[in-house]
Amino acid sequence: DQQVKQNSPSLSVQEGRISILNCDYTNSMFDYFLWYKKYPAEGPTFLISISSIKDKNEDGRFTVFLNKSAKHLSLHIVPSQPGDSAVYFCAVAYGNKLVFGAGTILRVKS
Amino acid sequence: SQTIHQWPATLVQPVGSPLSLECTVEGTSNPNLYWYRQAAGRGLQLLFYSVGIGQISSEVPQNLSASRPQDRQFILSSKKLLLSDSGFYLCAWSTGTGFNEQFFGPGTRLTVL
Numbered sequence: 489d490q491q492v493k494q495n496s497p498s499l500s501v502q503e504g505r506i507s508i509l510n511c512d513y514t515n516s517m518f519d520y521f522l523w524y525k526k527y528p529a530e531g532p533t534f535l536i537s538i539s540s541i542k543d544k545n546e547d548g549r550f551t552v553f554l555n556k557s558a559k560h561l562s563l564h565i566v567p568s569q570p571g572d573s574a575v576y577f578c579a580v581a582y583g584n585k586l587v588f589g590a591g592t593i594l595r596v597k598s
Numbered sequence: 599s600q601t602i603h604q605w606p607a608t609l610v611q612p613v614g615s616p617l618s619l620e621c622t623v624e625g626t627s628n629p630n631l632y633w634y635r636q637a638a639g640r641g642l643q644l645l646f647y648s649v650g651i652g653q654i655s656s657e658v659p660q661n662l663s664a665s666r667p668q669d670r671q672f673i674l675s676s677k678k679l680l681l682s683d684s685g686f687y688l689c690a691w692s693t694g695t696g697f698n699e700q701f702f703g704p705g706t707r708l709t710v711l
Binding site for chain 1: 630632640641642644647649657686688690692694698699700701702703704705707
């Protein structure tokens with residue numbers, strides 16, 4: 489059973505517009521959430537995280553929102569740039585481990 | 599600063615051959631270490647993790663094994679590779695304290711023919 493779901497396999501956005509990537513989780517006990525970015529043939533790189541005591545965390549063009557009641561988090565990228573084109577994974581912390589979603593491919597068109 | 603190394607970067611192996619992938623971390627002590635696999639078009643699947651030398655936890659039953667002979671060295675092995683072992687293998691580390699961010703290596707592309 490998937491504990492972390494990214495229901496959109498891909499997303500296409502025009503350069504300069506907002507990209508919104510979504511993630512749902514099943515366990516209300518999860519308390520730390522992360523987003524990673526991955527280019528082909530490279531390891532994922534950490535983008536931004538949020539603790540369950542917050543509902544928003546911002547870092548430059550990247551903002552993560554957490555809706556605990558809906559068990560939903562989202563990553564907003566504003567403005568989107570062609571270099572943001574990559575696979576984005578959400579992850580939840582579970583003890584010593586991270587559980588990852590299947591990823592969303594973001595394509596930013598110039 | 600901390601760095602993580604994986605080798606080889608790419609590997610093509612015949613079915614039934616053995617496997618050894620190595621991961622080393624520099625600049626930190628007593629890290630948690632992880633092996634993941636990303637199959638084509640799929641997400642990241644945790645294979646093994648280790649919280650200390652000789653301590654290995656397996657997440658999924660499979661044809662692979664892991665070992666941690668030194669504090670900052672993590673090895674992924676197989677005695678006989680299967681076609682289904684093909685994929686992109688990633689090593690990661692974390693500090694092992696309350697902060698859960700993991701840092702990934704560059705990965706190894708394994709193709710089993």
